[in-house]
Amino acid sequence: MKIRFTKMQGAGNDFVVLDETAGPLGLSAAQYRFLADRHFGVGADQILTVRPPSPRAAAEGVDFEYVIHNADGGEVEQCGNGARCFARFVHDRGLTGKDTIRVQTKSGVISPRLTGDGRVTVDMGSPQFEPAKVPFDASGLAPVAQGSGQKWPLALDGQAQGATVLVAVVSMGNPHAVQLVDDVDAAPVALTGPLIERHARFPQRVNAGYLQVVDRSHVRLRVFERGAGETLACGTGACAAVVSGIRLGLLDTTVDVQTRGGRLTIAWSGREADSVFMTGPATTVFEGQIDIPDTPV
Structure with missing residues (x-):
């Protein structure tokens, strides 16, 4: 054909x-x-x-x-x-x-x-934070509160040798797990991305985001996408990362997101019922x- x-x-x-x-x-x-x-x-x-x-x-x-x-x-x-x-x-x-x-x-x-x-x-x-709506199995986990948000401990198996990472969990129409990193270039995306994507607590798999906060209106981001691997940019991943950063008290309501493929601008009021707006090429x-x-x- x-x-x-x-x-x-x-x-x-x-x-x-x-x-x-x-x-x-x-x-x-x-x-x-x-x-x-x-x-x-x-x-x-x-x-x-x-x-x-x-x-x-x-x-x-x-x-x-x-x-x-x-x-x-x-x-x-x-x-x-x-x-x-x-x-x-x-x-x-x-x-x-x-x-x-x-x-x-x-x-x-x-x-x-x-x-x-x-x-x-x-x-x-609007973003969804309720674990069941992500979907995310939070049973038996104790979240770490920060700002108006929370981070969940996620134990990784395999090559990560039982390491635990803290992730903010949110749905932007698809599931995301966002973790804060000091240097996005040094983040172990290839190592832990596949482990997070297919983690048993995410029944529909998940997009794994690695977020570096530069200042309150600028961040850097890498995303290991569900079913695609690491991509040069991920729009919903940028939305999820900024929403998570705002909830954790780290970001203002309009943020430029620098991905490896270019710049996206994300705006969100911080109110759960409000929409997230993404602008880019x-x-x-x-x-x-x-x-x-x-x-x-």
């Missing part, structure tokens, strides 16, 4: 974007993995699919459905950098003339908005078409 695609990136987090507004492609998990493969396919952290809204969602003012598959072929709930690229894609392709759109994701409706400086702002919704890299095997190896 030959399909057309668009390669995009947001702060170095890269995507293959597929247009299914005219009809479904019906790709399998193996075919998504093939597209994401950097040797045999196009290469991407995630595959983003643009679909029309369901009749019910359309009646409620939703413009599109946004479906996300990680590089391992699994469908996930949310991707912030992808949401910005999604908004840029549908606008540049003439699928909408709106600067602000309403988009249905697996975890709820988001509202990306194109800004005058060429960046895109996304209302990422969204760029088309190239367009093309590719033959996808029926049963990729």
Whole structure:
């Protein structure tokens, strides 16, 4: 099967974007993995699919459905950098003339908005801290209180030799475990990232964030993403890190997040019911078409 695609990136987090507004492609998990493969396919952290809204969602003012598959072929709930690229894609392709759109994701409706400086702002919704809603199994654990937030002790097995790390746990439509580090460049992301991602206390796995606070309005961040490994940037990870830092009393309400792929700006009032707003770049890299095997190896 030959399909057309668009390669995009947001702060170095890269995507293959597929247009299914005219009809479904019906790709399998193996075919998504093939597209994401950097040797045999196009290469991407995630595959983003643009679909029309369901009749019910359309009646409620939703413009599109946004479906996300990680590089391992699994469908996930949310991707912030992808949401910005999604908004840029549908606008540049003439699928909408709106600067602000309403988009249905697996975890709820988001509202990306194109800004005058060429960046895109996304209302990422409100964070969830209740362990069951992350989801996170907190049974038997005693959290460490700090500010208005808390950090949970997470015992790691395997190569970490039973080490325990303190993580702030939050959902931004997908689960995150954020730990504070003194130097993000020296953080053991490759060692502990996989252990945190697949920790038994996270039944849907988790994105592992490593947060260095530079000052109250600047941080540095690395994220080991669920199903993708370490990426150059993670939008929901940036939101989770800033929200966690604000709750711990370390950050102001607007923070620049420096990732390895670029800068994101995150704003949150600190009130649990309020939305988190993320602003950052969204760029088309190239367009093309590719033959996808029926049963990729």
